[in-house]
Every structure is written in structure tokens, then in C-alpha cells.
Amino acid sequence: MTVVQLVVNGLLLGGVFALSALGFNIIYGVMRVVNLAHGDVVVIAAMVCALAFGALGLNPLVLLPVAVAGGFVLGAAIHRLLLRRLPAETASTEASSLTLTFGLSFFLAGGGLALFGGSFRSVPFLTGAFDVGGISIPQAKLLAFALALVLAAALAAFLRFTAAGCAIRATSQHLEGALACGVDIDRVRTLSYGLGTAVAAAAGALMSMIYNLNPQMGVQFTVNAFAVVVIGGLGSYAGCVLGALVLGLANAFTSYFVGASLAEAAPYVLFILVSLLMPSGLLGRRTA
């Protein structure tokens, strides 16, 4: 019974991890930028949601679209004002963008601390649990999981069925091929960074229903998303979902059998194992 309970916990958690990692993945895929500010956007969105819920009593279902819109505007602005100004030579862009997002991460974490203070916050919404044959399913986790799935599906539909989404996928598969098709790469990058940040903010809104967070915990979510993307295979969206479920399960099992503090090490351990044993990830392309 315990095992079933842990699997349920792990999968529910994995759904939200997957959403967060999808945002990280889209930015890496299109721009080859490892977005170290990813987790900071997650926790800041969570802080804003917790405060809005506490002060205004706003329902998370209302907060979620606000987080998406706010995240998109923030991400698009960061790309326009900062990332786009990096020198264009591809060799140096990866290194300089890494430095830039690293700085951004500090800035957001510090800004979050100044604005929201260091205390832990969450959105205490739907605190009850369903009991299904002895298995407890916390309502908030179930809701967060369902919303994550809905958003991931919406993102997938956007990428598949719209001209802008196709341009995003084309650019991540072959930059020069996309240029040859007359894709406006600058716009695609702004859109991708905006979307990736919007998805991170949405994940934060959902995380706030599951976790107690403070503004300094961003690193954890960055590592988490990075690990999921590496486990699944860089650039693979299906791999992202699979990697997140694996990580969710690993997290649930280690927290139960070894303790919560060690569960935080699960992404690192999986990251190292996958890097050593399956360098291109579970569903990665060999050539990536």
C-alpha cells in the first residue's frame, strides 16, 4: 500500500515538475541558453500568488492566467533588453548567456527577498484529501497536477498547430534551416523566452499550492528543471514529461525511505547517473 501511495505522490509531483521543465526546455531548444534564472521566476511567481491569495483571497484558478501573462511579459522584456544584446557569434553566446542568466538569478532572488522577505509562504487552497481505497490523494496536489497537464497540453498544441509554434520548433531543430525559410529569429527568440518564463511562472503558481516556499529557493527549481531536461534528453518535449515523472517518483521514494533533506539530492544523483550511463537522455536525439 505504501508503495502505491508513494507512486501516486511521485506522479502528482512529477506533473508539476514537467510543466516547469517544459519552460526550461523551450528556451534551451530555441536559444541554446541554459536559463539559470528559471527557478527564481518559479519562486517569485509562487510568492506573488501566496500574497495575492492571502491579501485578496484570489482563487488559484484566477491567479494562474495572471501568472502566465505576467511571466510572458517579464520574459519577453528580459530578452529584448538583455539577452538580445549579447554578441551574435554563436561560440561566445552560450558562455555569455550563462553568465547573464546567472546574474539575473541573483538579481531576482535578491529582489524577491527585498520585496517579500525571507519567510515561507504558500497558498492554502483545497487543503483536504480524497481517500481512494486507503490511498490518500491531496486535493491541492491533484488540482495542481491537472492544471499542469492542461497547460502542458496547451503548450504542445501551440507548438504544433500555430505558425509561431512551428517556427519555434523549426528553429530549435535547425537554426540555418529556419533562417533559409525566412523565420524572424529575433522574434522567435523573444517569443520563446517569453513563453518559457510564462510557463515557469505558471509552475510557480502551482508549486505554491504544494510547497511552502521562500524567495531564496529558486536554485532548487532550476536544478530540478535542468535535471529533468537532461534525464529526458535535451530538446525532447516527450522526454521532459517522462524525466519529470521519473524525478517525481525518485523524490517521493527518497523522502519516504531516506528523508526529506536527502530527497533534495535526488535530481543531482539522477542527473549524474543519466549523464554517465545515457548521455543523450531517455528520449534524446543522438545528435543533439
Next chain:
Amino acid sequence: MPLLAVRDLEAAYGDFKALHGVSFAVERGEIVSIVGANGAGKTTTLKSLLGIVHPTAGTIELDGTRIEGRRPSDIVERGIALVPEGRNLFREMSVEENLTMGAHVPRARRSARSRVAAMYERFPILAERRRQPAGTLSGGQQQIVAIARALMSEPSIVLMDEPSLGLAPRITLEVFALIRQINERGTAVVLVEQNVVQALELAARAYVLSEGKTVMQGSAAEIRANPEVKRRFLGENSPP
């Protein structure tokens, strides 16, 4: 006024100057071949025309309008298309998605659906493979996707960078026949080819590029008869 006029084009990769003085012109509906050894700068020239590489000097005129330094999105919109060296397909996207991407620019996007349908009529093999990821096709079929993708924007001029690269001789013939057919429909073609003999049979005029410079120009017949071209590109050591 030629359709495309390139004058004294220069381009660099960082500190390395790959082009220093490329000039050529293409008339409406003409096939022009560009011949040159490995590393002569043929690909760089085509990429500069499309705005993928930024020229550092010189001018490019399309239909009398200067386009050097503009972005690829703008240049494709104005009617130039590129069939890149190595095809550069979106390997995990379906054949249909690859074709649709060819009509990404605003001018073509609204009629993308009917253009895809027209391509299927022209290339039935693509209709058969429409749902298949482009990377799973054979080399010849991938080249047809790359050519069809470039035609999706209905360009007035299409730049082809080694379209027969890596293809079996029989498939190469098919590709050359296709280029002739595209040209007969009124599209101008700039053809860069390793198969110099066949390229010169197809082209009306040709230019020779060496170390980033145009060093020779003339009708295809003149270029073919030139002793140095014979020695360097046609593998003929002595005149027959």
C-alpha cells in the same frame, strides 16, 4: 536591369575574411552557375545573399533595390529562396511541416495550404510521405523536400547550394531535370555544384570563384572551354 546584381561583395567569419570581391549578375529567368574549389566561398556567397551571413562591404541589388545587410526574413519575403548545402531540413518535423515552413514569410503564409497541395501534385512522393519525419526519408527524397520547401515562397530567384551532394548518379540526374523544370517555369536559378560538367550544361552563364573572389565569367560554353577550368574542375589534363 538584371534581377540580381552583386558587386564587390565582402564577408568575414570573425577575423577570417572569406569573401573579398565577389561580383556577378543574374537575369530574369536565367540559370547561372558558380564554380569554385572547396573553400572558395560559394556557400558564403549564397548565405550573404540571403542575409544569413552579414556582408561587410559591397552591394546586392534585387530588382533594383539594395538588400545587403537586411535580415533573412525580409530577403525571403522579397523573393529570394535558398536550398542550403546539406539541405538543413527540420528532421523531426513531418514532410508537410517542412513544406509549410517554406511558406512562413507573410507574403506566402496565407496561401500555405494551397501551396502545399500544389507541391503534392507536383511531387506525388511527398504526398505519400507527408506525415513522415523528414529525417527518415532517403537522401534523394530529402533533397526534393528541400527544393520544394524553397519553392513554397514562390521566389523569383532560387539559390541552390550543391543540390546533388551525396546523391546517387541516377538521383542526381532527376535533381538536374527538376532544376531545369523549375527554370522553365520562369524562376531564375543560381546553381553551385560539384558536378561542374552537368551544371555547365544546364546554365546559360557561369562565374568562377577562387579564394573569395570572382576570377572568371562568361557563357557556360566559354567557361567549359577554358583550359584552366578544364584542368581544375573538369579533370581534363590535356585538350582532346
